[in-house]
Amino acid sequence: MSCSVTKNAVGVISGISLQLLSLLEAVDEPTALAQFAWPCFDTITFELSEEPSDPRTLMEFIGSTAARLGFSGSVLYGESCAGEKFPYPYVYAVAIQNPVSAALKARQLAIVRDDHERGGPLEMRKHVKEDVWDWLDLDFASMEERETPDVLHQIADYLDGSNRALEAREMRKRADQKFLSVQEMAHASRNRSNVFLDEIKTHLNLFCSFTMGAPSLKHFLTQSVPVVIDHVSYFGLMQEAVFERLYWEMLHANGGDGPVIGDVGGGPLSVIGSPSFFFDFMALMNFEHDSQADQ
Numbered sequence: 001m002s003c004s005v006t007k008n009a010v011g012v013i014s015g016i017s018l019q020l021l022s023l024l025e026a027v028d029e030p031t032a033l034a035q036f037a038w039p040c041f042d043t044i045t046f047e048l049s050e051e052p053s054d055p056r057t058l059m060e061f062i063g064s065t066a067a068r069l070g071f072s073g074s075v076l077y078g079e080s081c082a083g084e085k086f087p088y089p090y091v092y093a094v095a096i097q098n099p100v101s102a103a104l105k106a107r108q109l110a111i112v113r114d115d116h117e118r119g120g121p122l123e124m125r126k127h128v129k130e131d132v133w134d135w136l137d138l139d140f141a142s143m144e145e146r147e148t149p150d151v152l153h154q155i156a157d158y159l160d161g162s163n164r165a166l167e168a169r170e171m172r173k174r175a176d177q178k179f180l181s182v183q184e185m186a187h188a189s190r191n192r193s194n195v196f197l198d199e200i201k202t203h204l205n206l207f208c209s210f211t212m213g214a215p216s217l218k219h220f221l222t223q224s225v226p227v228v229i230d231h232v233s234y235f236g237l238m239q240e241a242v243f244e245r246l247y248w249e250m251l252h253a254n255g256g257d258g259p260v261i262g263d264v265g266g267g268p269l270s271v272i273g274s275p276s277f278f279f280d281f282m283a284l285m286n287f288e289h290d291s292q293a294d295q
Helices: 029-034 055-068 099-114 121-126 149-161 165-175 182-204 217-222 236-251 268-272 275-285
Strands: 002-007 013-019 041-048 073-080 090-097 136-139 144-147 210-213 227-235
Touching: 029 099, 029 121, 041 182, 041 217, 055 073, 055 090, 055 182, 055 227, 055 236, 073 236, 073 275, 090 217, 090 236, 099 121, 099 136, 099 182, 136 182, 144 149, 149 165, 182 210, 227 236, 227 275, 236 268, 236 275
Parallel strands: none
Antiparallel strands: 002 013, 041 090, 041 210, 073 090, 073 227, 136 144
C-alpha cells in the first residue's frame, strides 16, 4: 500500500490518499519459482515416543507458533511405517522456507534461463527441483555472482598443476578478498529458528520423550522407511499461496475435480488439510506434476 499526504498552506494535513500496489508485477519468474523449490526449505522433525491424543491440535499449535515468529512453510504429521519397532514412530515435520536460500535459487534459475546455448525457460523449470549449486555465491553488497572461495582455490590448484602460476596467484588473491557471502548467510539463517525450537520443545517435554532431526524436505518424504502423512497445515506466505491455488482449482472444478490438481471434493476445509493436496501442490511448484510432463 502506498500512502500520500497533502497539506494546506499552514502545514495542516488536508487529504490522505491510499493506493493498493501489486507486487506481482515486480516479481520475475525465477524469483517466483524459487519460493517453493524443494531445496529452499529447512526441515525440522520432532519424533515422538507416544501418539498425541489430538495430533491436529498439536500440529496447529506448531504452525501458529511458527507464523507468530514470521516464518512461512508447512507442518506435516504422520506415523512411521516401522511402527513399534521404532522408538519414536509419531512424527511432526516442520518445513520452514529459507528466503536467503531462495535468493540463491532464484539467481541459479536466472542463469539457466539466460543461457542462450543450453538454457532457456523450459530448461529453467527443470532446474527448480534441483539443489542449489555448491559453487554459486553472491556478494551481498552488490548481489553480483561469484564463485565460493573453496572453488576458487581449487581452480588455483589446477592452474598451478598446469604451470600457470601467475593465473593461480590472481585466482587465490580473488578467493581471499573479503565479502559478505549470501551462501554463508543462507547456512547461518538455519539457526534463526532456535526460539521456535525452544518453545516447541518446552511443550513436548511435558508429556512425552522425543528426538529431533534435520533432513531435507525431499529426503524426509522419500526416505526408505517412509512416514505415512495423515495431516498437513500451513503458515505464513505458503498458507496464502496454497489457499490461492485451492481457490482457483475449486473455482474451475467440474464435478469435484479441479482442472490441474484433481480431486477437490469435500469442500475447502477438507481438501486444504489433506496430504494429497500438499503433494500435488509441491509437485506443481517444482514442475514434477503429471500435468507438466511437456513443460
